[in-house]
Amino acid sequence: MTAVLPTTDATPDTDVPEVDRASWSSRAGALLVDVLPGAAVIVTMGLLALASPADGWARWAFTGAAAVALFATAVNRLMLPATTGWTLGRALCGIAVRHSAGSGAGSDAGSDAGAAVGIGRLTLRECAHLLDTLAVFVGWLWPLWDRRRRTFADMLARTEVIGVERPARNVRRLVALVLITAAVVCAAAAGVAYLTVYKHERAVDAARAQIDEQGPRIVEQMLSYSADTLAADFARAQGLTTDAYREQLVAQQQAAQKAGIKSNEYWAVSHAVLTDPPITPDRASMLLAMQGQRGDDPQNLKFITATVRADFDRSPSGQWQVANLTVLKKPQMNPAGQ
Known part of the structure; x- marks a missing residue:
């Protein structure tokens, strides 16, 4: 007498559905486009504000410009993905942040798998990037060998970055405009600083x-x-x-x-x-x-x-x-x- 054991179609927890996950280079390129213009303006304005006279209007103007750049960067990284599905850099590189599509018990599988991510989870993910940085930047490099190409922030927020079709609009022109605008703002601020700060210091001397x-x-x-x-x-x-x-x-x-x-x-x-x-x-x-x-x-x-x-x-x-x-x-x- 032979006993026949029932078979199951269960997949090991280590199996991950195959999706077009974004490459590390595309993620890095999107991050640079999203962060670099705002960071350049913020750093430039911060240094110029510190060098400006404490009782002068220039310090307040530079501080205000840095605050505007920080706000614009936050809007691009948090609000735009929640409303349009894109940041400027991700639209250029054809990638998007989605709910993780894992499988097996205890995984991220569910009705939200592959869905767009809301502003709350995006904010959590941005804050969690601090872990990627504090770990001697190892978290930013983790997608190079992680099977699902996740950073530490992705693991904590249960997200992953996948390749998607780029939007129909001409994103390259918009990116070029943003980069040029940031460069012009920094150059203009340096010119104003020369007139108001450097010349002031020379006059004081x-x-x-x-x-x-x-x-x-x-x-x-x-x-x-x-x-x-x-x-x-x-x-x-x-x-x-x-x-x-x-x-x-x-x-x-x-x-x-x-x-x-x-x-x-x-x-x-x-x-x-x-x-x-x-x-x-x-x-x-x-x-x-x-x-x-x-x-x-x-x-x-x-x-x-x-x-x-x-x-x-x-x-x-x-x-x-x-x-x-x-x-x-x-x-x-x-x-x-x-």
Whole structure:
């Protein structure tokens, strides 16, 4: 008596339905087209924003352009595939992301196999690409030897990339337009950065050099005067100040006249251009250590030491003028010889 065992048509779990799975090169090409233009704009704008003055409009403009590029990249990678079935790069390469079409118990088989992927799963897949990158980029190379040509992100999101017929529209022209636009935007931003950032930095460097050279002389001339040429010296000092500070200087000069004028001569023995507040092409500050002498009798001169801070503004004619003078250490007077 012979026992006949029933046969089954079960397929081993390792069997995978044959579909036209996308090659690694086509996937890489599609990813470059999808990501490279936006990444180029984002990186360029980010670097230019960091190099721009913190209080200038250029930093906000570059940051806004980077945000627009990031949004456009997200729309292309997440929203377009969910609505049209394509990203720009995948349409060019003739590939598409689909639900995994596995078989056997515990596999991805089901009614969704081969169906288009929704925005939620696409978002999960994009986030999961972080695993492909953190694994020393091994996940991106995994399709080269995986039987179903999946990345780690595909395995996690239960998707696979297959070859499909390209859309009827002229995708190459659209891709070329996107690439050219990204290149033009980057070039235009570099030009704007040259005009607003590089030229600004050069102007700041020039202002620093001018104040370093002219600042001590301006303060010396403003504080020095002789009893014999008082009117001319006071008029010269007033011409070295801004309109806003001139009234305060005139009041000080009038008080000195009432107290009895004695000749004063100052000179700067050391100085430093301050960086707080930041130097601008039209504004700068300086710290000065001053020495001088006071008196009209050569036999009875008094030596003076003082520390002052001078704030400078550039006039419309390009001349540096004292906008404020603050005495940090009041003048100390010693008789000659002490």
